[in-house]
Amino acid sequence: MARKLKPVVQRKSTGRQEYTVVCRDVKKEYALGTQTVHALRGVSLEIKRGEYISIMGPSGSGKSTLFNMIGGLDHPSGGKVFIDEVDIAQLDPFELAWLRCRKIGYIFQTFNLIPVMTALENVTLPMIFAGLTPDDYLPKGAQVLRSVGLGDRLHHKPTELSGGQQQRVAIARSLANDPAIVLADEPTGNLDLKTGREIINLLRALNKKKGVTIISATHDLKMIDVSDRIFWIRDGAIAKVEERGKMKISVGAIGE
């Protein structure tokens, strides 16, 4: 009565949850001597799958802190963060590592590439942690680097790459394990205008083509045009939420 079962891989994306990231009243306080700095004061937000979200605000408004909370890089002092309806504060280290490895990709302002490794090695490091063998990860890493336009610089170290190229390597690294969410902290912060625009277009293409949810904390106004929704944050609280469709942007100014 035995039958052969073929190995089956299900590739349908299951749009089952409406909100992929939910923050409920997230607070973060730092103690500086006798005073406490309130970096976040009760931030609540919901982000749908496949959206391109920008968290915008001036320096010191708490957007990097919020980024750290959403990405599970730091613990909030109060409130909860849910990723796909699971409270990340209750994850054990193994599951948290899995989350960071497979589900979320990170892009930082300072690129944070490992300087002794080449571009290809940097991109394949998360794949190594995900358990792939060299036969799998070498071609996949090369392909990801090609998709960001660095096919000819696979074996260059970060010191041999320009800022824009390093950020592209960082983007490729964040996509290494096909994450569902990409978190970017000031991706264009250290880049000039032209390169910044290229990076933003790259992120937008990713969002459209692969349906990756992109959440970027930035003060670069060029991001406004490509985002689906913008959270304006000021002094640790969300001041305003705007949808791109409802904004009117004219060259040289942002009008209402």
Added chain:
Amino acid sequence: MAPQARSRSARAAVSLRHASAPYTGPERRANQRFRLTLRGRGTFLSVPTRWLHEKEAFEVVSEDVSLGGMQVHFNEPVRAGDAVRLKFTVPRRGALTLDTVVRWVRHRPGSRLADTSAGLAFQDDARHKDIDALLHASDYTHGGASAGAGGVSAVTRQVNLPFRRAVEISLRSLRIRTTRTLATSAVVMFAIWFLTLMLCSAPVQAALETAEIVTKESRAQDLWVVIVSMLVAVVGITNTLHMSVAERYREIGTMKCLGALDRFVVELFLLESLALGCVGSLAGALFGMLHAIVPWLTRAKELEHVALPVRALLENFGIGVVAGLALTVLGSLYPAFRAARMAPAEAMRTEV
């Protein structure tokens, strides 16, 4: 159920899949965790799974241990009586296969994942060592977390760092940072040279004294010199190693963002410091021992009838090597461990 012949077993490379009900209630809900529950011959094993790769082939759902088996959703229809081989890839152990037989099949029209769910049961000859391997495969175990049955939970999921890759990464790191590596191992070498020299001088001195070539000096001074050399080694090595790790805090934070567990980071730094420590300690102890023999060699003619205290020298050589290794490892492990345990955001913003 009669055991099926292996050659007729169906093969399915299956793994685990996540599904969750919409969150509506308090944080800890029983069915927020989906368990792969295997039971056979009195062993209870529960594998809590929360998130799994989106591309996996079937879902394992079972809170019901009374079936004596496992409830599995397949993406293709199966029939009762089918023999199924399940393959789990367990970190550090490779592929684990369990041969099971489908006992019952139920159609679930409302299921989002698959059309059928099947209850499986172990064949009579399910291997205990496989169950043990699954039990021990995790990086940690929950103490009695499984629903009341007093079993052990194991987590089999793909976050691991194979030893070969770890060695590769560590050695590459050492090779590329050549200057830093040389400087650090030079510190280790000189410190251990000094230590071994002081340790080995004592027996050589004693031998020279018995030959009445040099006058007897104070023993207490010897001891103090050894203690001071030990302190120099401790302070010098741990300080250097601590610094060389601390300047890489940002790298550690980045690796944690890429999904490294704490122990991967510690493992990488341990391998690096072992390599450094081996080279530095061996070289230093060797030079120290040879240096200590120099007074002997300069008087070779007069000492033909006195034996060189080889055994004591080798013992001290060993002590020097061990001390060097221990200090190197301790000096680098403590900051690495501290950095790995920090939240990544903290590690990345730490300024050294």
